[in-house]
Amino acid sequence: MKISVLGAYQTKFGELWDQSLESLIYKAALGAIKKAEIELKDIEIIFLANKLAGSLNDQNHLSALIAELLGINVPVVRVEAACASGGLAVNQACLALSSGQYQTALVIGAEKMTDLPSDQVASGLMTAASQQEQQVGLSFVGLYALMAKKYLSEFQVLRKKLALPAVKNHFHASLNENAHFPFKISLDQVLHSPVIAQPLRLLECSPLSDGAAALVLSAKKYGQKRKNGVKIRASQLCCQSLSLSQRSSLTQIDSAKIAAQKAYVQAGLGPKDLSCLEVHDCFTIAEIIALEDLGLYSQGQAHSALVNGENKLGGKRPVNLSGGLKACGHPVGATGVKQIVELACQLKNQAGKRQMPGAKVGLAHNIGGTGGTAVIHILTN
Amino acid sequence: MKISVLGAYQTKFGELWDQSLESLIYKAALGAIKKAEIELKDIEIIFLANKLAGSLNDQNHLSALIAELLGINVPVVRVEAACASGGLAVNQACLALSSGQYQTALVIGAEKMTDLPSDQVASGLMTAASQQEQQVGLSFVGLYALMAKKYLSEFQVLRKKLALPAVKNHFHASLNENAHFPFKISLDQVLHSPVIAQPLRLLECSPLSDGAAALVLSAKKYGQKRKNGVKIRASQLCCQSLSLSQRSSLTQIDSAKIAAQKAYVQAGLGPKDLSCLEVHDCFTIAEIIALEDLGLYSQGQAHSALVNGENKLGGKRPVNLSGGLKACGHPVGATGVKQIVELACQLKNQAGKRQMPGAKVGLAHNIGGTGGTAVIHILTN
Numbered sequence: 115m116k117i118s119v120l121g122a123y124q125t126k127f128g129e130l131w132d133q134s135l136e137s138l139i140y141k142a143a144l145g146a147i148k149k150a151e152i153e154l155k156d157i158e159i160i161f162l163a164n165k166l167a168g169s170l171n172d173q174n175h176l177s178a179l180i181a182e183l184l185g186i187n188v189p190v191v192r193v194e195a196a197c198a199s200g201g202l203a204v205n206q207a208c209l210a211l212s213s214g215q216y217q218t219a220l221v222i223g224a225e226k227m228t229d230l231p232s233d234q235v236a237s238g239l240m241t242a243a244s245q246q247e248q249q250v251g252l253s254f255v256g257l258y259a260l261m262a263k264k265y266l267s268e269f270q271v272l273r274k275k276l277a278l279p280a281v282k283n284h285f286h287a288s289l290n291e292n293a294h295f296p297f298k299i300s301l302d303q304v305l306h307s308p309v310i311a312q313p314l315r316l317l318e319c320s321p322l323s324d325g326a327a328a329l330v331l332s333a334k335k336y337g338q339k340r341k342n343g344v345k346i347r348a349s350q351l352c353c354q355s356l357s358l359s360q361r362s363s364l365t366q367i368d369s370a371k372i373a374a375q376k377a378y379v380q381a382g383l384g385p386k387d388l389s390c391l392e393v394h395d396c397f398t399i400a401e402i403i404a405l406e407d408l409g410l411y412s413q414g415q416a417h418s419a420l421v422n423g424e425n426k427l428g429g430k431r432p433v434n435l436s437g438g439l440k441a442c443g444h445p446v447g448a449t450g451v452k453q454i455v456e457l458a459c460q461l462k463n464q465a466g467k468r469q470m471p472g473a474k475v476g477l478a479h480n481i482g483g484t485g486g487t488a489v490i491h492i493l494t495n
Numbered sequence: 496m497k498i499s500v501l502g503a504y505q506t507k508f509g510e511l512w513d514q515s516l517e518s519l520i521y522k523a524a525l526g527a528i529k530k531a532e533i534e535l536k537d538i539e540i541i542f543l544a545n546k547l548a549g550s551l552n553d554q555n556h557l558s559a560l561i562a563e564l565l566g567i568n569v570p571v572v573r574v575e576a577a578c579a580s581g582g583l584a585v586n587q588a589c590l591a592l593s594s595g596q597y598q599t600a601l602v603i604g605a606e607k608m609t610d611l612p613s614d615q616v617a618s619g620l621m622t623a624a625s626q627q628e629q630q631v632g633l634s635f636v637g638l639y640a641l642m643a644k645k646y647l648s649e650f651q652v653l654r655k656k657l658a659l660p661a662v663k664n665h666f667h668a669s670l671n672e673n674a675h676f677p678f679k680i681s682l683d684q685v686l687h688s689p690v691i692a693q694p695l696r697l698l699e700c701s702p703l704s705d706g707a708a709a710l711v712l713s714a715k716k717y718g719q720k721r722k723n724g725v726k727i728r729a730s731q732l733c734c735q736s737l738s739l740s741q742r743s744s745l746t747q748i749d750s751a752k753i754a755a756q757k758a759y760v761q762a763g764l765g766p767k768d769l770s771c772l773e774v775h776d777c778f779t780i781a782e783i784i785a786l787e788d789l790g791l792y793s794q795g796q797a798h799s800a801l802v803n804g805e806n807k808l809g810g811k812r813p814v815n816l817s818g819g820l821k822a823c824g825h826p827v828g829a830t831g832v833k834q835i836v837e838l839a840c841q842l843k844n845q846a847g848k849r850q851m852p853g854a855k856v857g858l859a860h861n862i863g864g865t866g867g868t869a870v871i872h873i874l875t876n
Contacts (some may be wrong), residue, residue: 121579135552165555166624168549168622168725169549169550172618172621172622172626172629173622173626174546174575174577174622174623175576175577175622175623175624175737175863175864175867175868177576177734177863177867177868178576178577178734178736178737178863178864178868179625179867180734181734181735181736181750181867182625182735182736182737182738182741182867183735185736187733187734187749187750187753188733188734188737189586189731189733189734190730190732190734191574191576191583191587191732191866192574192575193572193573193574193575194555194556194572194573194574194575195558195559195572196556196559202572205570206572206587206590209587209590209591209594209596210587210590210594212554212594212595213590213591213593213594214593214756215590215593237553238549240553241548241553241554241555241556242555243547243556244560245553245554248553254835284807288732311709325733348569351570351571351572352568352569352570353558353559353561353562353569353570353571354558354559354562354563354568355559355561355562356560356562357557357563361539361561368868369562373569375550442712443846460868482556482558483556483559484561486556486558486560486563487556487558487559487571488561
């Protein structure tokens, strides 16, 4: 697979009370097109990732909304896979470009989650869990708390190590002006923040955010004119059972493992080749499991890399340089697209203060629900 | 494009109070796999069309739900485009198969709409219209009534002719045991049914239905063993403005015209080559506009074909042999998939009492909202 990332754009993530879903979509779309140095008329097909507009914004027919916003008559495809919607949109754009039917695609991920009644947002989010999980009153933090408890006991990991991804990701976000929380937090602050679902605490949870991200992808062959070309080398999707209760393990996510293995084969690259990663840290435990599922550390060992700082900017393999879902923010549909935007930025050496020197290979890991859907992308420069 | 339809299956459409969304999906999936004479393990990717499960069944993460129902770990993609979701799922499956990355795809369209509070269903459906249209209290029958009024006045068509598609489609449904309404109605009954939104009457409106349909599609080359092979020759998607107020015309749908033109070019076929069609008759006016948008009749003329019976079984070019949305039923996500199931059935000469003798080329026309999204497929045997 050799698909070029021509343009990548992210809006500010946060509580954007002066922005609507429409304005976020519009801004991200035009931003990516401008960065790609093409024109709107060059876009042949559009993919949109959004989870909640049907429940929160009374708007499900987003394909036509985008056609109206941009004033164009082209194919627009809305995909949805809970928090993996963004990764899925990129994945489907890659398939469309590989089909030969289209040459240039725009991918938009957008979500408007704040400035709305919080019970409505909570029940909208829970539609990504199984009926059984909803009926017993579980929330997503509750579901990930079950995974965290099992992980801590199974691998005899000290509680405080679980909190490390949040501290690291806030540090990265302090270098990212588009982040929802562009400031540092201490381990002590995390460990003394309120318990949300035992053992997970407030500062271990990603926030509700508004925001959008967009990419222009192309199957065309560009010459020397397009310097610093970033390519998508692999795009893989896998699903597994919706309910945690139907899984053989709570401490690994099969869909992510399968998609990652296929992506490594497709790219002809392995875990050791990765320079930097954006992984789905909706809760701290999720980042730890992700790094193990991706084959970077054996089970129960990812925390050691957090202790020695190898996943922090300056370390050998930084993870979540954007700040991750935890600190850059988590506007659901935008997240998976933003991960690719961040990697493209790193691989083009345009990430400013949070640039990993010499980044060559990036991996994005995007999860829906507790792993019912997983999407993996590998990019190179 | 040469994608084979290996298997096609439709559940009964109707008020299926003993069926859940899950059971409908399961039944359709296994039905299509059985008809394809393959096994579940041969399915490499699944596409699902559904509009309302997030609002009506508290379930949005349908990709993982399907992985759980079928007990498999494969890519599952949920797409949504209002009432064009089914056509969109088939379209995206065609792209995935054309990419060379997958050889065999399962497409499922499913919707559970009855046995639920009707205000909830109504507001769920209206998320496919623009904010402005929702705010002024318009319903979809109201929106199509505006189109009908304009059509009747612009082309000086007699009111009673508008009702003809309903009579014809109920006749076809009387020959289809899977139809929601498998019985005939008279023109007089239509014209004396209650007005829902002037000029449209109750018996000119498609119903809320439960139901599912599924297809097994393949990019593999099959030899003589697969007789009566039906091929998808064209698959095109186009979008246009969500709001009626943003359109240059109320009596034609640009997205459908553009998608149809592209589909004719892709298939190397024209309107005159079509043996039979399944078109999106959510309201009687929609079928009339569809036939004109598809280039079969000039504007203001489609009613003449309804008068002389050429679109009825036995006529030269039957339309909606399944009974259409009006009489076969309209489980939103299933509709676009069912259209292809019906065409595959006709082109394989397996449609029993409603078989069009010698059907060779079929076209499916699936619309979302008032035409914000349009999907066109052309099939041959």
